[in-house]
Amino acid sequence: MKVLLLEDVENLGHAGSVVSVADGYARNFLIPRKLARSMTEGSLKEIETLRQATERKRQRQLNDAQELARRLDGLTLTFRARAGEKGKLYGSITTADLAAALQERIGQEVDRRKIIAQPLRQLGQHEVEIHLMANVVAKINVVIEPEETAAQSAS
Numbered sequence: 001m002k003v004l005l006l007e008d009v010e011n012l013g014h015a016g017s018v019v020s021v022a023d024g025y026a027r028n029f030l031i032p033r034k035l036a037r038s039m040t041e042g043s044l045k046e047i048e049t050l051r052q053a054t055e056r057k058r059q060r061q062l063n064d065a066q067e068l069a070r071r072l073d074g075l076t077l078t079f080r081a082r083a084g085e086k087g088k089l090y091g092s093i094t095t096a097d098l099a100a101a102l103q104e105r106i107g108q109e110v111d112r113r114k115i116i117a118q119p120l121r122q123l124g125q126h127e128v129e130i131h132l133m134a135n136v137v138a139k140i141n142v143v144i145e146p147e148e149t150a151a152q153s154a155s
Contacts (some may be wrong), residue, residue, distance in 0.1 A: 001026045003036040006050070009081050014058075016051030065132040068108065070139035072130060077101045080147045083123050092119035093144060097127065102140075120144060 005013050009030070013019045018039060021030065027096045030036035037043065077098065082090045099112035110130065117128040126142045 002039040002094045003030060004047055005030075005071055007035045009035055015054040016047060018047065043069050051059045060106070060138070062133060064134040068110075069105055069130075069132055069136050069138040072102070072110075072140055073151070075105070075142060076141040077105065078143045078145060080145050081105075081123075085142075086131075087123040087146075089121050089123070089144065092121045095140065098140075098142065104119070 002018055002020050003026050005015050005017050005019060008014050012021070021036075026036060026038065031038065032117075042134070079093050079097070079101070081093065084090065095112040095115040095117060098115050101108050102110045114132060115128060115130050117126070120126050120142060123144050123146055126144070128140050129143050130140065131137045132138060
């Protein structure tokens with residue numbers, strides 16, 4: 001069955017494209033969720049309108065992502081954390097911590113799932129990538145410093 005995709009569907013296609021799928025997949029999944037519409041004669045005119053709208057939306061998202069990447073590139077975030085004698089943290093700095101710090105610093109929310117890093121568990125400087133879109137990547141620096149404890153400051 002040929003269907004017109006109304007939304008981007010992962011591993012299938014982008015909005016505005018015409019794809020062939022199994023009848024059951026179209027009837028039971030795509031059409032009820034309003035992700036696609038079955039192809040008719042009138043759909044051909046709708047395809048071009050939908051394709052243009054989708055392209056404008058995608059271009060707007062790309063411009064926003066590129067602007068955010070320019071703001072993020074080279075940014076340095078500093079965290080203070082408790083650490084053992086060999087520099088290993090008692091906890092870790094997670095992507096959620098990084099996202100919260102970025103939001104506080106730049107005033108714009110960054111999805112933690114776009115931050116590509118394992119939890120940081122060592123003192124020092126780390127470089128972290130943020131994949132904002134397919135070809136838009138920003139790199140930030142994360143510095144983790146030891147937290148001063150009362151016992152160390154009293155000595």
